[in-house]
Amino acid sequence: MTTVDDRPASPPAEAPRRRVNPVLALLRNSWRQLTSMRTALILLFLLAVAAVPGSVLPQRGVNPEKVDQWFVDHPDLAPRLDQLGFFEVFGSVWFSAIYLLLFTSLVGCILPRARDHVRALRMRPPAAPKRLERLPQHAVLEAPAAADAEAIAAVLRRRRWRVVVRGDEVSAEKGYLKETGNLLFHVSLVAVLLGVAVGSWYGWHGNRILVAGEENAFCNTRQQYAEASLGPRVDSADLPPFCLTLEKFEADYLASGQASRYWATVKVDQTDGSARTAGFSVNSPLRLGPANVYLLGNGYAPILKYTDRYGRSQTSTAPFLRTGDPNATEEGVAAFPDANVDPKTGQRAPDQQIAFDGLYLPTAPDSPPFVSSQFPAERNPAVVLVAYRGNLGLDAGIPGSVYKLDQGQIANGKLKQIGDKKLALGEKWTLDDGSTLEFVGTKPYVTLAVRHAPAQTLLLVASGTLLLGLMGSLFARRRRVWFRVTPPAGGSPTGGSSLMEAGGLPRTEHPGFADEFAQLVAAVSDDGRDARPAREGDE
Template sequence: MRTALILLFLLALAAMPGALLPQRTLNANKVADYIAEHGWWGRLLDKLQFYNVYASVWFASIYILLMISLVGCLLPRTFEYAKALRTKPVLTPRNLARMPHHSESTVDTSPDEVIARANKALSGWRKTERIEDDGTRTISAERGYLRETGNLVFHFAMLGLIIALAIGKLFGYEGQVIIKADGSQEFCNAGVLPYDSFQPGLLVDGTGGSPFCMKVKSFDVNFLDTGQPDLYRANLEYQSEKDLTSGKWENYGLEVNSPLRTDGDRIYLLGHGYAPVFSVTYPSGEKRTMDTQWRPTNQTTLLSEGATKFDPPGITNAEERRTKQIAVTGLLAPTARLHGTLLDSSFPDLRNPMVAIDVLRGDLGIDDGRGQNIFVVDQRMIDTGRLQKVARQNLEPGGEIKLDDGTVVRFEGVKRWVYLQVSHDPAQVWVLVFAIAIILGIGASLIIKRRRLWVRAGPSADGRTVVEVGGLARTDQAGYGEEFERLSGAVTGGKN
């Protein structure tokens, strides 16, 4: 047990870097920034797997050693407990007066009647009757064996919980996706690509997920006058595996802490935000409209920032196209509040939307085959002069900017988006079962008290019966005094 406690402490200590340092499975870009900022120290931590703590060799080693230690601790204790259950209560001590609880009295009833009363009073106790060499009759009784049962249940449940969590990390996965809340975007759980971010289990490659599809028809939100949200509800339509062939769609109102469960997966509502709709009309008359989501920078007022990127149509020459790509970047305020020309938001709901935008033209760096952060432009393109700012303005819905080459950038309006998480954990039911067992086990081990009681009844010199009762609490003695007084009074017929 000492070894198990030391390993449990080491496991908690080893988990601390996972909370203090950025983790690659959660935010790979943040890890890269951290390494670049801290130089050799950041690279050393990377080699030591500190950016992927829970999948590291050293964390897994402690985890496995803890399980082995718990098994090595619990099996002998279980065998000893099973042996103790088959063993009769211990012999009655010769000198009961040395017990912490003791009473002695002389009664007119026979030893047989005293023993009969004791058996009745000790109903539910494990007890054994014995006859000593001088003919004195005794009873040895014990109670509270379920305390050790609760202790064993607690530790076995802890071991089961560790194993269940490990199974979840091996075969489970989590993925996050942003979906526009107007029914125009359909998400299907078909591999890794549909997700914006995906954290697979150690034995998951992303191809064996439960097949289902969903789309968000609308999003209901209600804010109090203070700006605090009172209601979030994403109105979903979804198809489980059995519905994919029939084409049937089911409705579900997805709320915070009320996930949709389908085919072993759970879909959670994590948040929401806004996607400004911009259109670009080129000198040729061709028009492109984009509604890329922007991320909130202020969770209270939902002031958001982002970048909406356009590739010019009709240009096949790559070099020429890279000089005419357009990005609209800046801030979106759902309820605009101006400080001069500086835009801020005073409320999170769409009461008076406005954007403060910069229009950039040139090379966005989207043709090099590498993924880009959708919320920002590549700063290297700006630093090298390949992407230049050509306009800046605050716009309300319907407002527009005309660039020097005749291109018109128009702010069309705002759409809502919701942030969803898909979670799959094949061991989640067992995690719940073992967690409940831990609570029940530790509750039993704390509430139930181990105690012993002995009764000796033998003839006295005057022909009456001498009754001795002794008691011993195997654990905390609190409360045993009253129980002992009650039992000893029942054995002696109320005479002390």
Template sequence: MSLLRNSWRQLTSMRTALVLLFLLALFAIPGSVFPQRSIGPEAVDRYLRDNPDTGPWLDRLQAFDVYSSVWFSAVYLLLFVSLVGCVVPRLKAHAVALIRVPPEAPKRLDRLPAHADDLDHDGDPEAAADALAALLKGRRFRVARRGRTISAEKGYLKETGNLVFHFALLALLGGMAAGGLYGWHGNRIVVTGDTNGFCSSTQQYDEYDLGTRVDAADLARFCVTLDSFRAEYLDSGQPSLYRARMSYAADGERGTRTVEVNHPLRLADANVYLLGTGYAPTLRYTDRAGRTQTITVPFLPQDNALTSYGLAAFPDANIGLTEPDGRPAQVAFDGLYLPTVPENVAHGASLFPAERDPRLMLRAYIGDLGLDSFRPQSVYALNFDQVEGKMLQASGDQFALKPGESHTLADGTKIEFLGTQPWIAVSVRHDPGEKVVLVGGILLVIGLLGSLTGRRRRVFFRVTPDGVVAGGLPRSEYEGFAAEFEQIVESARAALGERTREKAGSRDG
């Protein structure tokens, strides 16, 4: 029992709370350094591709899911318990201090850090005590008079600010916990056009994460379409403007809104945030039977200049036809899209993110690509481990196309590059703790200001037949207390001297 009691005292001590708060801030650093799946899963995939040695180890350590990791959650819960155990007793003590009157004055005021014994009165101790009590009340002290002794106290704002600060921390932690339990988010790539919209459901999100108390039926019901998108860039290639025009339908309401970074589409039960953008080439393929199929496929950016990689598969091409060896004649193209091609196309990287001189570099694959294997496959890249049998290349070399150009393959089929459509990556989020976190953040600042500006101190006066003795005691570190005490004494001396002059004047009259 003593071990549990000592452990509880240690956990709820202010020192432990500060250590846990420091650890929470320290453990949150990887969330800013490494891409997070909850915000940009494509950035995580890119990091894993670029760092094949360290990436998997970081993934095992949950560096890409910091805020839902086991180690972050453990510190989070310990901090919450520590704050509760630390703040609740202090709240009770502070409530008692607010109700309780200032304590009695010490017998020896001259032993206090600040004191004065050279004050005189007009010979009426009761009137002098009344004047001193009125003076301290005028300076917003809490005053208690006991006979001819006045006790005054001021500066409860410091402890009030401390408590508000700590309860604001609890509100922040509680709001984050509510978001983790009852919140959800989903990411989706949306291409411009009426036929490329999506409705909120787990089947239509590219990636989603549901809170522990949320299932698929709890998602907000709405549909969104990207009508148009405009991006502007500085000469350095840094984006200066992302602006999307989106139509939506939710709960019988329809409308159109402009969405920008940090200015989401706000719906009743979810917000739609704009995260990034890219290009979706439109390709038309004419197969061996003369049938055409047109698709628009998002290519994923590989760098800040929007050099993009993607896959265009035509599952309905060459239906019923086979290769000479009997394998299906399935067709797919993969390659790079360069919005601004360099002088040397073989360099393989765009010079600028805007479409100044675009090129689409493709490689064709014809054979058994596993498109009808009924196994999950990526829509952005061929998984060669899932290809059935030997894959045959129709053209071993890459070919580059400008918008409007075409290329004829060795088997007589043709691929045409019709142009591109912009796409945006959106994150749909529902966070029931968002307002709690906002209020907690505001109270955090208010409490911190109160804690830093509040100065608790006590002032005492004792009126005797021979004069007045004063003493002062700062209850917290306060370098300006001596000067304030001197001002109070001077004001008291002036108030008592005024009474002396009034009495003398009444006698002369």
């Protein structure tokens, strides 16, 4: 006796699911979010916003004096902003984090898209759909007697279409420049970011005023710059060794006072003992190995000879800075802190220092007021000075500007005004204590910027290719066309001749595709007179 088991069969056992490591899943999802185009755009926007404080607030690497003044003007807010790195924005941790995230996001976006684009370039245009009349652009016309698929393909190839012939069908595609330009734009953007990073790490720059004369020679060391900034990967010993001496400066002006030419001639001394003479101008820098020397400005340094009451003479050749007047009016200070030292005791009273604050006029007017020059060239040079005697405050150890007097010393009465006078070239001024000041002459000076930007070629090339890629991505359009040559159906009005059917499909929005499709069909059919748009019911 056979026993039948009528119980329902149990379902087959499911294979155990593999447990997903939550850490790996989190890392994978985070990477996908970081490398998405949306995240890249957000990071690019954040980078632009983060750069705003760097352009609004003074930065220590560019103008430390203005940073110090900001602390004086805003004693409560400045320390808090300093803790957040707002006075060193481009070297702060948060700006670097956004920068690196954007760099990583762009690289993560580019690599898979580049792989897909290369794969698309290697693929052949797809076969024609069965019903071309359903495409946005469609035409049916009588085929010329010699028309065949190879002849149609030859016409398309002359118009730079990628063509594939499949029997009596021709498939063609065009507009890969759009994706190529898109990738080129993003690769160039990565190159720009890389160039900025390399320039920030390994670049350096410094500014210096160089007065003519051997005694004012300048050597390329950090200590001799008025202001300098070295990258984090640059040490003072990495600066290229050379020395510069300004031998001559030439400036030509039009009758209106506008400058027509600036030219500086310097002597360059190398470490091997060799020397050469070189010239450079505003738009033609002097190249010294990896460093470029730029001419930023120029001016005059009045030579003032002061003879104190003990008969000891001192000479000051201090540069006066331009006030912004187009006729080169300058202001500055000539200080004599070591004047009036008693030759018997070798001691100087602390209140016997003297300084002269005022204006230099390359072309002084013939009558008062003597407040501005009438021409930038030296036609009637004169100085208009105010004399101060007292304690200049130089012994306090507090940094200050060499182009202005300490107004605090004037306010507290430690520095007192003792007179003022206009001096023409060669004129002498006798002060109340018998000391004299003579305006001996002037020397030209130039403002130099010495810079090393190791990635400037990369930035130039990347910026150019970025624009090319942007134009390609904006103006190129992907589109496809198909042609099919078929014998007519029974009863066709063509009397037994072949028909040529064409269809077109733009891959993206392309307002001019209809005109391009019509011109293409006309070119393929020898002349476009027989072309007619397809109507409902055409086969």
